Amino acid sequence: MAEITSRKNIIEVKSLSVFYGQFQALKSVQLELQARKITALIGPSGCGKSTFLRTLNRMNDLIEGARTEGQVVFDGKNIYDPETDLLELRRRIGMVFQRPNPFPLSIFDNVVYGLRVHGQNDRRYMEERLFRSLQAVNLWEELKDRLEADALCLTGEQQQRLCIARVLAVGPEVILMDEPCSALDPTATARIEDLMYQLKEKYTIIIVTHNMQQAARVSDNTGYFLLGELVEFGQTNQIFTSPRDARTEDYITGRFG
Amino acid sequence: MARHKSGGDRLIRLSLLLVALSAISVLAIITIFIFEQGLPIMAKYGLKNFLLGQDWFPSEQSFGLLPMIVGSLLVTLGALVIGVPLGLASAIFLTEFSNRRLSGFLKPVIELLAGIPSVVYGFLGLMFLVPFIRKNFGGPGLSVLAASIILGIMILPTIISIAIDAIRAVPDSYREGSIALGATRWQTVRMVVLPAARSGLVAGIILGMGRAIGETMAVIMVAGNAADLPGSLLAPVRTLTSNIALEMAYASGEHRQALFATGVILFVIIMILNFLANLAARKQFRK
Ligand SMILES: Nc1ncnc2c1ncn2[C@@H]1O[C@H](COP(=O)(O)OP(=O)(O)OP(=O)(O)O)[C@@H](O)[C@H]1O
Ligand SMILES: [Mg+2]
Numbered sequence: 001m002a003e004i005t006s007r008k009n010i011i012e013v014k015s016l017s018v019f020y021g022q023f024q025a026l027k028s029v030q031l032e033l034q035a036r037k038i039t040a041l042i043g044p045s046g047c048g049k050s051t052f053l054r055t056l057n058r059m060n061d062l063i064e065g066a067r068t069e070g071q072v073v074f075d076g077k078n079i080y081d082p083e084t085d086l087l088e089l090r091r092r093i094g095m096v097f098q099r100p101n102p103f104p105l106s107i108f109d110n111v112v113y114g115l116r117v118h119g120q121n122d123r124r125y126m127e128e129r130l131f132r133s134l135q136a137v138n139l140w141e142e143l144k145d146r147l148e149a150d151a152l153c154l155t156g157e158q159q160q161r162l163c164i165a166r167v168l169a170v171g172p173e174v175i176l177m178d179e180p181c182s183a184l185d186p187t188a189t190a191r192i193e194d195l196m197y198q199l200k201e202k203y204t205i206i207i208v209t210h211n212m213q214q215a216a217r218v219s220d221n222t223g224y225f226l227l228g229e230l231v232e233f234g235q236t237n238q239i240f241t242s243p244r245d246a247r248t249e250d251y252i253t254g255r256f257g
Numbered sequence: 258m259a260r261h262k263s264g265g266d267r268l269i270r271l272s273l274l275l276v277a278l279s280a281i282s283v284l285a286i287i288t289i290f291i292f293e294q295g296l297p298i299m300a301k302y303g304l305k306n307f308l309l310g311q312d313w314f315p316s317e318q319s320f321g322l323l324p325m326i327v328g329s330l331l332v333t334l335g336a337l338v339i340g341v342p343l344g345l346a347s348a349i350f351l352t353e354f355s356n357r358r359l360s361g362f363l364k365p366v367i368e369l370l371a372g373i374p375s376v377v378y379g380f381l382g383l384m385f386l387v388p389f390i391r392k393n394f395g396g397p398g399l400s401v402l403a404a405s406i407i408l409g410i411m412i413l414p415t416i417i418s419i420a421i422d423a424i425r426a427v428p429d430s431y432r433e434g435s436i437a438l439g440a441t442r443w444q445t446v447r448m449v450v451l452p453a454a455r456s457g458l459v460a461g462i463i464l465g466m467g468r469a470i471g472e473t474m475a476v477i478m479v480a481g482n483a484a485d486l487p488g489s490l491l492a493p494v495r496t497l498t499s500n501i502a503l504e505m506a507y508a509s510g511e512h513r514q515a516l517f518a519t520g521v522i523l524f525v526i527i528m529i530l531n532f533l534a535n536l537a538a539r540k541q542f543r544k
Contacts, residue, residue, distance in 0.1 A: 103434065113440075114439060
């Protein structure tokens with residue numbers, strides 16, 4: 001862990017291409033993701049943001065007909081090497097989805113789910129992780145008296161926080177978020193953004209968003225995708241104030257056709 | 258215009274209601290008829306004699322149904338012991354561990370199996386299973402075991418096809434969430450998919466159970482039909498449905514009424530089993 005934090009780039013992506021059958025969804029993407037920063041990925045619908053995000057924890061492996069070329073180097077190793085332990089990789093690189101997807105289980109069982117699948121069964125330890133994870137997403141006070149309640153009864157915002165807590169419980173280093181606020185109202189969105197800010201202390205966050213203001217507000221670095229290409233990548237300030245590429249400027253100023 | 262439309266709606270609603278009511282009333286008439294025919298004789302000789310009596314000699318006013326009650330419950334239980342694990346395993350394999358093409362091909366084939374007449378199952382059982390049991394395990398071959406196996410196979414299509422629907426109805430977002438946490442496919446199935454599909458799975462099992470307890474022809478052909486309490490799984494057995502089917506043709510008077518009483522008891526047992534299964538499903542879910 002200490003080794004990783006001392007390194008500036010936690011993930012290096014090298015000429016990464018993804019194909020769905022004949023269709024090329026990502027075209028030789030190249031970028032470096034800094035540890036303990038928030039990186040925002042923006043771009044019009046269908047440009048490959050989700051596809052890119054899912055290459056980082058190899059969730060694209062689940063899609064029939066998907067094929068990946070290139071490298072994603074995480075902690076010094078290419079995760080596309082055949083000897084990669086996928087279960088361990090996904091523990092270290094967690095994912096939060098667009099629609100909150102808590103399991104139809106109790107709140108408790110949701111949060112400790114990841115611990116259980118990784119072989120942890122000690123009740124005391126699980127309770128400790130539960131407490132810390134729920135506290136980290138500011139849900140502990142709200143939910144501590146009804147941990148046995150069905151997670152599907154929570155509000156959308158609570159469900160999304162719970163999903164983040166579920167990821168935190170297994171002790172990841174990187175958290176991938178695919179439009180995590182798109183199903184939430186503006187106040188809930190603002191609170192989740194605050195949460196991301198807090199989480200940045202300990203975790204590397206990569207967030208896909210359609211919301212330009214959100215990218216500008218929360219992220220340190222921003223990447224702009226267009227038709228499977230990473231058009232521009234750099235500090236958020238620079239991208240939003242003086243984009244180098246005309247296409248980025250068009251998109252950011254809303255002149256995108 | 259709006260008025261016209263709502264008038265049409267009302268008409269459709271009314272006719273649907275009539276159809277539903279007529280279906281329900283047919284059921285009600287059948288139920289009333291069975292009870293009307295069966296209850297008087299039960300009242301006359303006492304419920305206890307019917308439920309707990311071990312001797313079935315209708316010509317001597319001895320109407321003990323216990324052997325048949327035990328027989329029905331035994332073969333149904335046996336069918337579930339065989340059919341449920343096999344059926345659920347097949348459904349899980351076809352939905353979660355095989356590609357779309359294979360399951361798309363196999364599901365209709367399995368559903369076709371449900372359409373094979375039960376006399377065919379009985380015939381195959383009689384030709385192959387019964388001699389096999391007689392040779393390898395002893396006894397007459399016509400037995401609780403033979404009936405359980407045949408029924409277990411007969412309820413497979415029901416259980417498999419309903420279980421497949423239930424498992425397919427579980428949103429993929431649950432699977433993705435689980436895999437993304439580092440779970441294996443099997444952990445995902447066991448810890449998320451099956452619990453999420455539970456009410457559908459239980460519905461499939463209940464329907465399978467209903468099919469098993471109500472099945473008559475195939476059971477008559479392989480069960481041996483002796484109206485005695487079976488001493489072992491290899492002993493012959495008679496079920497409630499077999500009892501009715503075997504004797505209805507020539508029964509008259511009180512004998513005939515006693516067969517209706519058999520129907521009443523079968524009816525009540527099915528009600529109780531359904532109720533218990535539903536209860537079990539709900540209880541597990543609330544935990
Ligand atoms: N499973 C799939 N099979 C085939 N093509 C796919 C699949 N998933 C995505 N695509 C295609 O790949 C391209 C990129 O999709 P992706 O979901 O990554 O876009 P996105 O930038 O996340 O879009 P959005 O903003 O709408 O979420 C799109 O053209 C899409 O149609
Ligand atoms: Mg997307």
